[in-house]
Amino acid sequence: MADSRRWGSTRSRSTGSEGSTTATGTAGEDRALAHLRRHGLTLVERNYRVARGPSRRAGEVDLIMRDRDGTLVFVEVRSRAAASHGGAAGSVTGVKQRRVIYAAQHYLMRLSALPPCRFDVVSIEGDTLEWLVAAFDAG
Template sequence: MWFGKPRKDPASAQAAAQARAVTGRTAEDRALAHLQGQGLRLVQRNYRVARGPSRRGGEIDLILRERDGTLVFVEVRARQGAGHGGAAASVTFAKQRSLVYAAQHYLMRLSAVPPCRFDVVAIDGEALEWLRGAFDAG
């Protein structure tokens, strides 16, 4: 008798992963267009850090620069609706730690560290909300 989770069909799992990737890319495109419309300039997209000695890694969806030179690390979250707290609520403390880790890694490459902040672009259905300074690195 089998009591574990039912096994997923590899083909349907791959199709679901591809659909999530397309949804994520579309949300990032929409967020980027919105932020650029507000005067921010794209520095880098999808900055990834592999797992290090602490066994964690991270990815920053968008890195942009404000007109005043502030470097903005942006997490983009999209949900079909606002159920379960919506897209913004899905940026958990663990996710924030991962973003801070990736940002620290990115900043080590620079000769001088500019002012920085962490923003979230939350997309719930058609509604887009830009949360400036959504959380702190500390």
């Protein structure tokens, strides 16, 4: 991952076992959103989906945020109970990156002017949250 500056790490109580991947993902996104807001980003859109994308699967951006300097930030949130199998950040593979980039490009087509953009990852493993700024590039 390119230029993965680390912006804060937090520990809080575990969200528990919701019993479903969707519930776990939503809880992780909620936690990531709260963390990013505390650092001055504002929510633009959540769970932006594109019906068709690379490999015939939909592209999705978990969170689209605006940073204080006007940068549009496309955020992939990955939650894992533990760091096994490469951990949460390691699960953002090239295929996943391409799907996020595809959805981001689709989103940007709606805008009249292109702002500066970046792709961040929020990795949650158990009680630890890590924000990787500029985790990957579109190029």
